[in-house]
Amino acid sequence: GQNIDQPTEMTATEGAIVQINCTYQTSGFNGLFWYQQHAGEAPTFLSYNVLDGLEEKGRFSSFLSRSKGYSYLLLKELQMKDSASYLCAVRDSNYQLIWGAGTKLIIKP
């Protein structure tokens, strides 16, 4: 079966750095996405990785290792507004998105 694993919840301090991990087992691989979802709102696109390595976009970076079936999202200089769920999703060989359950990130002052 297809599976995406992420930690259920993480807590971090304002101004710090946090890394959210995602491991996946899917039938084929055509890219990995990270989305942010605030409570009661729609998911919004953060980053996309299809090749191994690090993609940096402002305070957010995403890393991919296809051989390990592993990705992480790195958030720097954390702000209170970063409190949200972070969803990892993998596009399989049929170009269908398989989603993880999300990691709820709690930022404390």
Added chain:
Amino acid sequence: DTAVSQTPKYLVTQMGNDKSIKCEQNLGHDTMYWYKQDSKKFLKIMFSYNNKELIINETVPNRFSPKSPDKAHLNLHINSLELGDSAVYFCASSPTENTEAFFGQGTRLTVV
């Protein structure tokens, strides 16, 4: 200038009823989707449609049916609603099948 809009935002209805959720995108995207997000927050694809091909997740009951009057709209019809249908339903669109999806604000369906 909302990119992907769906209505209604909240829907409370009784078991056995038939209901529809509307979705419109003004982004000119070729592909539209319906997702269900359950209480455990898993997003599950229900349908994807690119005005040529409808791909149905085989686990979706046939009480659910998408209707696309044109490229910019993909409505979701649900017949004989059941308690287990209670969830948040998201419409989304993307330029092509392999690009990121843009989501509507969601419809919280509660079946009582």
